[in-house]
Amino acid sequence: MGAHDLAALAGQQPLVMLVAAPRHADCLLVYEPLNAAFAPAAAELARGLPEGAPVILYRPPDLPALTDETPGATVFPHARRITACTAAALQAAYAQGRSDALPVAAAFPSLRADLVDLPQEHELATEFTVFSLGPAQPFTAGPARFWLICDGEQVVQCRPVMGYAARGIAGQMHGMAWAAAAELAAWYDPLAPVASRLAFVQAVEHLQGITPNAASQGIREQALAVERAHNALWWSVRFLRLLALEPLARRAAQLAMALDAVLAGWTPEPIAAWLAPQRPAPVTTPPDLASLARAVRDLAATVRRDRWLHLRTVGIGQINGAILHSAGVTGSALTASTSGAGDIQARLVARLTMAATTLTALAELAAAPQTTPTVAGRQKDQQADWYVPAGTATGAVAGPRGTLAVDVTSDGGIHPAHVAWHAPSAALLSLVPALLAGQKVADAEMILASLDLVTAEVDG
Amino acid sequence: MTLASIHAAYGVAAALAVLALMLGVAALGIPRLGHPPPPAEPPPEFGGRSGHKSWVQFRLRYAVLALLFVAFDMEMVFMFPWAVAFRAMGLIALADMVVFIVILASAIIFAWKAGAFEWEA
Amino acid sequence: MSVMTAFVRAALTLVGLTVGVYLIEVLEGLLTLGQRNWRAVLRLPLARAGQLLRQPDRPPAHADTFLYQSAPFIAVITVGLAALVIPLGPGLIGFDSSVGLFYFIVLLSPFVIAQMNAGWSQNGVVGVLGTFRAAAHLISYEVPLGFAAIGAPMAAASLATGKIVAAQAHLWYVVWQPLGVVIYLVAALFPAFRHPFDGAYAGSELEGGVLAAYGGARLLLLRWALDGIFLLLMALGVVLFFGGWQGPLLPPPVWFAFKTLALAAVVLALSRRVPRLRHDQMLSLAWKILVPASLVNIAIVGVLALFVFGGGA
Structure with a gap:
């Protein structure tokens, strides 16, 4: 949802850089609202952060309360909150230092590994690679999951799974x-x-x-x-x-x-x-x-x-x-x-x-x-x-x-x-x-x- | 180059390998001081996790090209000693190499025609 | 040569490489962030390294632990070993091998294989895809790179890097081997995994690809090796085609460093205008354009070396 905001962040301040993998990040910015489908994925990303990297929550100030929402604070109890999605606010939140507590609430369950049905017809000796593109991927604005079932580098089937951005x-x-x-x-x-x-x-x-x-x-x-x-x-x-x-x-x-x-x-x-x-x-x-x-x-x-x-x-x-x-x-x-x-x-x-x-x-x-x-x-x-x-x-x-x-x-x-x-x-x-x-x-x-x-x- | 100087030269290489190894171990050691190693997490795959295995029999689609590469790589190795002797031997070396290159080029043309450079569908 | 001297030389090589890696990072920073942010650009690589050194190393569960842990070391040691044959000035060389150029080109393969190990070992889909993209690099760069580089030993009648530089005292090879230079520089980007041939890392496309699971000091080592190999390939380009350390007034190592960084800056600036290539496009580029062109280059260089530039060695 914050696709434009995120794009703007990297443009505002050259030191704010988007990285590819959570393991390479210095902090995770979570843009609310989260829903029940997406919260486990966000938690998974936070678990992938290097030790000491803080989770930073942002909620647009004029967003009304939503019924289908999972509050970010219940998933990330130790998260820092910013009130404006600007590079300066992000830097200020980051500058509070390392966050040594576990980023995700202990009660929050770990993501279960999903299996999809693979196409049966396959006469070759090679196997399908199942690539879960998403939910948190940069190719759409907002979370969505695309199962890519690939034979080598070639996509055989793509199955979109929506609902990660549902707010009802x-x-x-x-x-x-x-x-x-x-x-x-x-x-x-x-x-x-x-x-x-x-x-x-x-x-x-x-x-x-x-x-x-x-x-x-x-x-x-x-x-x-x-x-x-x-x-x-x-x-x-x-x-x-x-x-x-x-x-x-x-x-x-x-x-x-x-x-x-x-x-x-x-x-x-x-x-x-x-x-x-x-x-x-x-x-x-x-x-x-x-x-x-x-x-x-x-x-x-x-x-x-x-x-x-x-x-x-x-x-x-x-x-x-x-x-x-x-x-x-x-x-x-x-x-x-x-x-x-x-x-x-x-x-x-x-x-x-x-x-x-x-x-x-x-x-x-x-x-x-x-x-x-x-x-x-x-x-x-x-x-x-x-x-x-x-x-x-x-x-x-x-x-x-x-x-x-x-x-x-x-x-x-x-x-x-x-x-x-x-x-x-x-x-x-x-x-x-x-x-x-x-x-x-x-x-x-x-x-x-x-x-x-x-x-x-x-x-x- | 005498045997002794060869030993000396590769001594530097050995010393470098040892030093690089030690530096790397030292770099790994810094965060361990005072921190117990935390539990391991597999990479999170865009926040989704597929339960399918990742070490699959991967379909390369450029296997023929890989074979061609092995052939050409060998030929490249032959060319290095030729290049050193080329100046001394003059025209004969050049003629030899022209024959060699023509054969190589015909191999490329053949492979190209046979579709080795095309992506396997 | 005593054991002590060997270690001193090795240590100096590593220190020199690290300074070079820092300068490559700074160059890249200047291109990305602009000259106005030069203060940040100078600080950033050091801050990033410090950050990574403080992080613990977490090998992922179910990984191939030996490959995972060894890959950064293989990469770093390969880069260090390759650096030994780069001559900074007359006699200023780690070890003056009579087959220096060949030695360097051979060492590129274990570097790429280290990247493949890194991708495969982490037992993740992105890593596996990255591994096979790196394999495509392995079969793309070596033939055109070797064929393009061969123009220099043909003219200099030696594979020793120092002798190749000395042979260019009167005329740099770039003047009469321009095709070789272009092929060399394009092919040099493949094993260095530089943009636009960085499909194995692929930015956000593969979520970091080969590097996805790495963090902490091992990530630092891998990044050091990646920048290092790029620096060395540019340095070898200077040795082969741009007269190495030679230049008026200034001491040879200064000339060499200047030329290497200038070449790196030009290559980085030009390559930013090209979108990331898909690896099958990279294979096509290598085999349909670069390999035939490099064979033509050998023929041209052969004729020119014998008949036109035959006298001046």
């Missing part, structure tokens, strides 16, 4: 007041809080029969667009690091941090405060993104022209646009296949181009005349009306990974009667087993990373 968001909403449910909606895809929240807000507004005016709608769209660009840039930082293309990854991290800096003072109040039903957007000046847009476009061109990257990845992880379309995939993963070669490099180029186009469009808005945003004649400070008439409505927005939609059913009561999310990553995930079969282990991981899967939105 939709279920929890059923028992919640509408206002609290709208707050929780932002956590559905923690990397895209604006898209998640806006989808829910739109559904509620449909049920209430309210339409925001063009100006308000425009600013909401801007917030969405910014989030798409933001996600694409941070994803490319993570992906380029996995390809071990350090100079390009560093450039992408610079751009992503520049975008963060521009956005820090964009709206007078935080986006979360005004992205609520019936709430008009604040009057804002669109941020000045013209130079950043040019820089991102240059990066996309550099990546497209990179001969080495092309030779390394040509034809790997190629997906046909028609297959993607019938599976219901939307967003940059689809664009990469319809207007590009549909392989790893095409997806990298498609996401960076999308970021550049989005930022250019935002920069052009800065010149356009401004009108006051309103929603159905309501004033900014007026209390929201939380009566939601009975019925079913769908909110759908263009999120960073494609169309993010939510069906909301109301029975006219104080709780939502039914909430069902449609995650863009789930459609892509259904293609993964077919995509990885027959690939090499070294490519399988690249392909997974190139899909930009967010496991939290799949698990809900």
